[in-house]
Amino acid sequence: MKTTIIRAVAALSLAAAALMAPTAANAYTDPAAVTVSPSTVVPGGSATFTTSTAPFQTDEQVAISITGANASAVTLGSVAVQTNNSLSTTAAFGKLNVAIKLPSNATGTYYLTFTGLSSKVVLHSSVVVTAATSDNTSKGGLAVTGFDANSTTGFWVAGAALVAAGGAVAVGAAVRRRRQAASA
Incomplete structure (x- = not known):
């Protein structure tokens, strides 16, 4: 028994x-995780990458490396990506808040690496580009x-x-x- x-x-x-x-x-949830909104965009659309915590130093320069189809046509605000598919931004108060505009011929998944130039903190994220369709017609x-x-x-x-x-x-x-x- x-x-x-x-x-x-x-x-x-x-x-x-x-x-x-x-x-x-x-x-x-990793406190230093990069959140992307929206996680899927249409060609020519924009996505914003943010962190809720401050993984970087205050006002630190953050290098952004982008890989994906036509990555050289990605823009950050009004600044085009340089020939080596990288650009930089400033982490105000140590937090990441950057909008990326994808080209009109964007396809597939774009992978981004955010590297603090002083702190050497490295964060990764991605955004998926999908064709513009309506949920009602596809279902x-x-x-x-x-x-x-x-x-x-x-x-x-x-x-x-x-x-x-x-x-x-x-x-x-x-x-x-x-x-x-x-x-x-």
């Missing part, structure tokens, strides 16, 4: 850990409803663990009953 209870507690603990794992994994005019199986993986794993735990408890109880019946 004691081992059955221990097994049940262990199985329930595993189920709880499986259920909480996706939440714990998504709870941490046949209907709203997308239902559930996303990728976002509920933790619940499926936890459910499977709970079913397995219930099975283990049932098997343990059956074995115990057989032993008691055999000894009687």
